[in-house]
Amino acid sequence: DTGVSQDPRHKITKRGQNVTFRCDPISEHNRLYWYRQTLGQGPEFLTYFQNEAQLEKSRLLSDRFSAERPKGSFSTLEIQRTEQGDSAMYLCASSFSGSSYEQYFGPGTRLTVT
Amino acid sequence: AQSVTQPDIHITVSEGASLELRCNYSYGATPYLFWYVQSPGQGLQLLLKYFSGDTLVQGIKGFEAEFKRSQSSFNLRKPSVHWSDAAEYFCAGLFRGGSNYKLTFGKGTLLTVNP
Numbered sequence: 001d002t003g004v005s006q007d008p009r010h011k012i013t014k015r016g017q018n019v020t021f022r023c024d025p026i027s028e029h030n031r032l033y034w035y036r037q038t039l040g041q042g043p044e045f046l047t048y049f050q051n052e053a054q055l056e057k058s059r060l061l062s063d064r065f066s067a068e069r070p071k072g073s074f075s076t077l078e079i080q081r082t083e084q085g086d087s088a089m090y091l092c093a094s095s096f097s098g099s100s101y102e103q104y105f106g107p108g109t110r111l112t113v114t
Numbered sequence: 115a116q117s118v119t120q121p122d123i124h125i126t127v128s129e130g131a132s133l134e135l136r137c138n139y140s141y142g143a144t145p146y147l148f149w150y151v152q153s154p155g156q157g158l159q160l161l162l163k164y165f166s167g168d169t170l171v172q173g174i175k176g177f178e179a180e181f182k183r184s185q186s187s188f189n190l191r192k193p194s195v196h197w198s199d200a201a202e203y204f205c206a207g208l209f210r211g212g213s214n215y216k217l218t219f220g221k222g223t224l225l226t227v228n229p
Contacts, residue, residue, distance in 0.1 A: 033217075035217075040222075042118075042221050042222050045217065091157060091158070093158075101165075101208055101215060102160060102163060103160075103217060105157040107156055107157040
């Protein structure tokens with residue numbers, strides 16, 4: 001049983017560039033979540049999918065952020081025109097809607113914007 | 115507003131000593147509650163959870179937590195800490211937000227274990 005995987009694990013980019021992260025959830029999980037974690041803080045919710053439908057977005061998710069889950073399996077999170085304030089760990093989690101609401105997290109993608 | 119508070123930013127204990135990490139929540143009902151552990155540069159691992167029923171829950175790695183409704187608390191405990199327990203610990207609540215569920219985390223407690 002493989003857990004949640006994320007790619008890349010680290011990304012360094014220059015301000016103004018676009019970046020895209022990928023998350024592969026646990027195979028039988030139909031719910032997928034994105035969180036952002038900055039230094040010294042707990043993870044903060046960004047957005048959530050059930051199957052391919054994006055059901056909720058946080059106000060933290062500005063217009064420069066977009067997330068997709070085209071076939072209800074893997075998901076991508078894209079940040080356009082990155083800013084230094086986007087530097088953070090981006091965590092993906094998945095869960096199964098029929099279970100006890102447990103969310104399983106991937107190792108995260110650490111983004112550094114220079 | 116729904117929130118989770120971890121009052122202690124940093125705790126240091128000696129190896130073999132007991133541990134208690136505090137967590138309080140603010141919510142009009144009883145949320146689902148979780149404790150996660152995060153090692154440096156890693157994702158979060160679920161230690162234990164509380165949904166209903168027995169207020170003392172057992173988790174992995176010898177951890178337990180007790181839910182106290184009267185105090186809106188869900189404190190994490192371990193009777194004897196090992197050096198490998200050094201990590202950051204996050205308490206999280208699952209509150210009903212709209213028609214969906216999302217985790218709300220505390221700011222975390224960093225645990226240092228002295229030899």
